Amino acid sequence: MSTPRIWISNDSPEVGEVVRVRALIEHRMETGLRPGTDGKVVPRNIVNEFEARLDGELLFTWQPETAVSRNPYIEFTFIASNASELQMKWGDDAGNIITGSKTLSVK
Amino acid sequence: MIFSKNENFPLAQRRQLLEGAALGLGLALLPTAVRAQLASPTPLKPASAAEVQAIIDGFLQGAQPIEKGLELEMPVLGDNPAAVPVKAKVALPITPESYCEELIILAEGNPRPLACRFSFTPLAGTAEVAIRLRLIESQNIRALARMNDGRVLMTHRHITVTAGGCGM
Amino acid sequence: MTAARYLRAFIPDADVVLLERNPTFWSGPMSNKWLIDIVDTDFVHHDMLGAAGKYGYTLINTTVNAIERDTKTVHTTHGSIDYDYLILSGGIRNAYDAWFGGDRNAAEYTRMNYPNAYEPNAEMLALKRKLKEFKGGTMVMNLPPPPHRCPPSPYERACLMAWHIKRNKIPGKIIILDPKPKIAPIGEGYKAAFEELYPDVITYVPNATIREVDPFNKQIKTAAGDFAFDDAVLMPPHQASDMVWYADLIATGPDGKPTGWADIHPRLFTARADEDVYVLGDSMGTISDQFGHYPKSAHVAHAVAKIAARNIAERVAGKEVVPVLPDNLCYMMVNANPQEEISVVFEYTLDPTGKVLQTQIDMDVRTNDLVAKDFEWIKSRFNDFL
Numbered sequence: 001m002s003t004p005r006i007w008i009s010n011d012s013p014e015v016g017e018v019v020r021v022r023a024l025i026e027h028r029m030e031t032g033l034r035p036g037t038d039g040k041v042v043p044r045n046i047v048n049e050f051e052a053r054l055d056g057e058l059l060f061t062w063q064p065e066t067a068v069s070r071n072p073y074i075e076f077t078f079i080a081s082n083a084s085e086l087q088m089k090w091g092d093d094a095g096n097i098i099t100g101s102k103t104l105s106v107k
Numbered sequence: 108m109i110f111s112k113n114e115n116f117p118l119a120q121r122r123q124l125l126e127g128a129a130l131g132l133g134l135a136l137l138p139t140a141v142r143a144q145l146a147s148p149t150p151l152k153p154a155s156a157a158e159v160q161a162i163i164d165g166f167l168q169g170a171q172p173i174e175k176g177l178e179l180e181m182p183v184l185g186d187n188p189a190a191v192p193v194k195a196k197v198a199l200p201i202t203p204e205s206y207c208e209e210l211i212i213l214a215e216g217n218p219r220p221l222a223c224r225f226s227f228t229p230l231a232g233t234a235e236v237a238i239r240l241r242l243i244e245s246q247n248i249r250a251l252a253r254m255n256d257g258r259v260l261m262t263h264r265h266i267t268v269t270a271g272g273c274g275m
Numbered sequence: 276m277t278a279a280r281y282l283r284a285f286i287p288d289a290d291v292v293l294l295e296r297n298p299t300f301w302s303g304p305m306s307n308k309w310l311i312d313i314v315d316t317d318f319v320h321h322d323m324l325g326a327a328g329k330y331g332y333t334l335i336n337t338t339v340n341a342i343e344r345d346t347k348t349v350h351t352t353h354g355s356i357d358y359d360y361l362i363l364s365g366g367i368r369n370a371y372d373a374w375f376g377g378d379r380n381a382a383e384y385t386r387m388n389y390p391n392a393y394e395p396n397a398e399m400l401a402l403k404r405k406l407k408e409f410k411g412g413t414m415v416m417n418l419p420p421p422p423h424r425c426p427p428s429p430y431e432r433a434c435l436m437a438w439h440i441k442r443n444k445i446p447g448k449i450i451i452l453d454p455k456p457k458i459a460p461i462g463e464g465y466k467a468a469f470e471e472l473y474p475d476v477i478t479y480v481p482n483a484t485i486r487e488v489d490p491f492n493k494q495i496k497t498a499a500g501d502f503a504f505d506d507a508v509l510m511p512p513h514q515a516s517d518m519v520w521y522a523d524l525i526a527t528g529p530d531g532k533p534t535g536w537a538d539i540h541p542r543l544f545t546a547r548a549d550e551d552v553y554v555l556g557d558s559m560g561t562i563s564d565q566f567g568h569y570p571k572s573a574h575v576a577h578a579v580a581k582i583a584a585r586n587i588a589e590r591v592a593g594k595e596v597v598p599v600l601p602d603n604l605c606y607m608m609v610n611a612n613p614q615e616e617i618s619v620v621f622e623y624t625l626d627p628t629g630k631v632l633q634t635q636i637d638m639d640v641r642t643n644d645l646v647a648k649d650f651e652w653i654k655s656r657f658n659d660f661l
Contacts, residue, residue, distance in 0.1 A: 005642040024640040033151060060227040067214045067222035069190040069239040071636050079232030189634045192463055
């Protein structure tokens with residue numbers, strides 16, 4: 001787990017502009033279908049929830065399942081409002097939380 | 108880059124060579140059994156068609172799916188099955204009154220076909236997402252999106268996956 | 276250099292001699308950043324004598340011109356030397372004959388005027404001078420067919436050259452001619468960079484297998500069309516370095532023709548025809564039918580060098596040889612202001628039959644914080660053998 005890689009198409013958008021975001025974290029996304037070196041199945045631990053918020057207000061949530069690739073990538077769009085911060089949060093089966101954010105200077 | 112055991116190279120300074128161990132090298136042959144470092148997964152099997160249908164029916168909740176208004180973008184050929192890019196986008200206008208509530212993506216040939224679920228709020232103002240999936244074989248990818256008025260949009264595309272990547 | 280160091284470390288009584296035709300060490304990694312002065316020459320260009328002294332091996336600046344495996348003798352332009360074990364890690368050579376047949380004149384003209392600097396030598400300086408002197412027009416860059424040295428690097432070079440062109444308001448365009456059907460690896464990351472950062476400079480042309488190269492008239496014909504150019508970076512196909520051919524260790528393909536790459540044991544890196552010869556790095560041939568070659572990267576070469584050095588030490592000591600799998604990763608800078616990079620990571624595992632399997636994960640969201648990781652990576656490599 002690490003700091004999220006976040007790219008945003010425009011961090012000073014006009015109100016009403018469509019903003020594109022790409023975010024990626026390092027995470028093994030262990031499927032629970034794979035034997036480890038001891039021959040026993042490695043227990044599942046994937047990122048199972050993600051949410052994006054603007055100044056605390058929810059934009060959307062995402063529940064990945066085992067088909068989502070390692071180092072899960074998410075790209076989404078949203079309409080810029082007067083909000084000053086995009087906040088993102090990832091959580092995995094083991095209870096770990098990763099957060100990341102981007103400051104927005106809205107015109 | 109080499110070991111050397113004789114003196115005929117004029118420019119180099121020879122160092123004291125290995126003793127008997129060096130000459131006994133012929134004994135250290137390639138092993139007959141290569142020790143495995145890490146067992147790989149036993150082959151994974153796709154889910155049954157019934158399981159896939161149950162997920163679709165669970166989302167439809169009796170609605171008749173509309174095969175328009177939802178776009179699925181993927182390469183036709185996935186040269187890296189560990190990370191196939193998939194984009195889903197609701198092409199209908201999104202407004203505070205008419206917006207997408209929920210969207211699911213299925214990898215119908217995977218052992219667990221429900222790939223992920225999205226729940227949108229009207230604040231998003233859009234319903235466009237892109238993710239990367241790991242696929243065990245060539246298969247259909249299906250997306251379903253429910254609008255807040257109950258309409259369900261559906262689309263699917265086939266993708267062929269090969270191994271590959273940059274080693275070739 | 277890595278193998279030499281570790282052989283001395285693992286086998287203190289060994290006589291280790293490194294025959295190197297280049298008088299100095301030019302790093303392929305970071306060289307694209309050097310082209311646009313993000314790092315200086317001292318960062319990528321290094322003395323080898325110091326390392327040889329520090330790690331206790333003999334370094335001889337000479338060119339190998341024949342290898343007699345039956346007598347275990349290597350012949351060079353400065354004399355001959357015999358061996359117990361031989362490691363060939365000469366990298367790649369440019370196969371200009373694939374374009375020009377026996378016409379050495381055309382090959383030399385192309386190398387002089389349109390250098391690609393994929394063999395580490397003075398072409399690096401020529402390429403940088405070319406970029407600095409570029410006043411505008413169409414610059415064509417072709418990619419060799421896979422496998423080739425450092426698969427993502429031509430796209431990185433195109434990005435950074437395009438950045439230079441944009442930054443200096445040069446009326447220039449770069450046309451990338453790629454024989455592959457799409458950008459690979461890190462395709463999405465590069466595609467986003469080309470479209471979002473350099474839409475007015477870079478044109479990417481896939482399926483552009485070369486049909487004919489005319490360096491004199493500045494024309495290049497491909498399966499995707501014919502292109503005239505004002506300037507170019509021309510990359511012929513890559514093959515294993517000359518030494519592997521001298522040693523008669525090139526693999527034969529199903530068509531009966533040489534593949535151009537060494538025929539090696541996929542786990543032990545020894546030549547199939549001669550277990551006392553190791554071929555390491557870019558010269559290596561296929562490893563697995565799932566993915567073909569290991570990516571021809573500095574990271575892999577460095578990793579297998581240490582593995583092979585350890586295996587040789589095990590053999591010398593009469594111990595069991597333990598094969599070890601390498602890993603791989605590459606960082607690629609796609610924007611110079613702000614500095615942003617993408618990366619790709621590879622993991623290798625074995626299937627129950629002992630076949631090597633590859634998992635590739637593209638990290639293609641370009642961010643500034645990968646830059647620090649890139650520099651950490653190169654410093655840790657340099658510290659390991661320089």
